[in-house]
Amino acid sequence: MDELFNRALEVIEAAGWYAPVLFVLLHVLRPLLFLPVLLVTVAGGYVFGPIYGAIYSYIGLMGVSVSFYWIIGLMPKLHQKLARLKEKVFANRERMNTWQLLxxxxxxxxxxxxxxxYVIEETRDFHHYVKKSAIINASPAVVYTAFGGLIHQLPLPGVLLLVGFLAILAFLVRTKNEQEQANEPQEKYL
Known part of the structure; x- marks a missing residue:
């Protein structure tokens, strides 16, 4: 798989003016090739630089999100599988806000x-899904493109520190409802 990915990068680099189109296409095909978002987005920063890499990655991530919306409706078994996985990942959680999703x-x-x-199930229709996806897809496009090389070069303690920081950040941007529930006194049973 790494050889295929490296070959794809070589083709993109040699493609000239239509290289961005090939890169966006790589993003859209990424799920079928089982490539992680991090890898493709970091490659975008390497090939196109941080600004254009982020723009092209964002377009590619939006392409993946939009195509996923339509594909999930056509595949009931995949829909059921993702519903079970979503329940495991987001079990006992109230609605997540946009900051948490970012x-x-x-x-x-x-x-x-x-x-x-999760976003599909929390939004009313395609328009709202695209709107929310447009917001939350900005974070990996910018962060992975700009800091992707740094993340890969960090030693394991640095990566753990970064993940810990993100977990604390997710805790701090909890929804208002969760904060209110946390502040309510618990009833004691005798």
């Missing part, structure tokens, strides 16, 4: 499509 999109261990599935 942070989760950047977490390398969170599956891209589980979050997309």
């Amino acid at each position: 942070v989760l999109r950047v977490m390398p261990f969170m599956h891209f499509h589980v979050i997309s599935f």
